Amino acid sequence: MSLKERIQEDWKNAMKAKDSFRASVLNMAKAAILYDEKTNGKALDDEQVIAVLSREVKKRKESLEEFKKGNRQDLAEQVQKEIEILLEYLPQQLTEDEIAEIIRSAVDEVGANSIKDMGKVMAIVAPKVKGRADGKLVSEMVKKFLQ
Structure with missing residues (x-):
C-alpha cells in the first residue's frame, strides 16, 4: 500500500x-x-x-x-x-547524534576544513538525510562543525 x-x-x-x-x-x-x-x-x-x-x-x-x-x-x-x-507518515527522524555522524563522514570524505567547504559537505549530507531530518537543523550543524 x-x-x-x-x-x-x-x-x-x-x-x-x-x-x-x-x-x-x-x-x-x-x-x-x-x-x-x-x-x-x-x-x-x-x-x-x-x-x-x-x-x-x-x-x-x-x-x-x-x-x-x-x-x-x-x-x-x-x-x-x-x-x-x-x-506518523514520515520516516523515522534522525537524531542529532546520527546527523553528526553523517556530517563527520562527509567532512572526512571531502577533506573540508573551513566554512568555505560547506557547499561540498551539504551536497553529500543532504541526500543522505532527505526526508529524515530538518534541512535547517542540518545546515546549522554543518556550520558549527566547520567552524
Whole structure:
C-alpha cells in the first residue's frame, strides 16, 4: 500500500470513528498532495509524498513558533497535535547524534576544513538525510562543525 493510499485509508477510518480533528489534518495532507499532483501533472510516488508531508510539517513548526511568541497556547497545542499526526507518515527522524555522524563522514570524505567547504559537505549530507531530518537543523550543524 502506497503512502498516499495509507493516508486515504486512515482518513476514511477517522471519518468513520468521528475523529474530526484527525480527519481534518489528513484531509489537509490529501489536499496538499493533490495540489502537487495537479501542479506536476502526474501522480506522486512515496518519496514525493514524503516531501509534501515534510513541507507541511515545516509550515506547522513555523506556525507553532509564532503562536508561542504570541502567547497563543491554545493554537500552539492544536498545531503540535497536527504535527504529531503528520509525523506518523514520515520516516523515522534522525537524531542529532546520527546527523553528526553523517556530517563527520562527509567532512572526512571531502577533506573540508573551513566554512568555505560547506557547499561540498551539504551536497553529500543532504541526500543522505532527505526526508529524515530538518534541512535547517542540518545546515546549522554543518556550520558549527566547520567552524
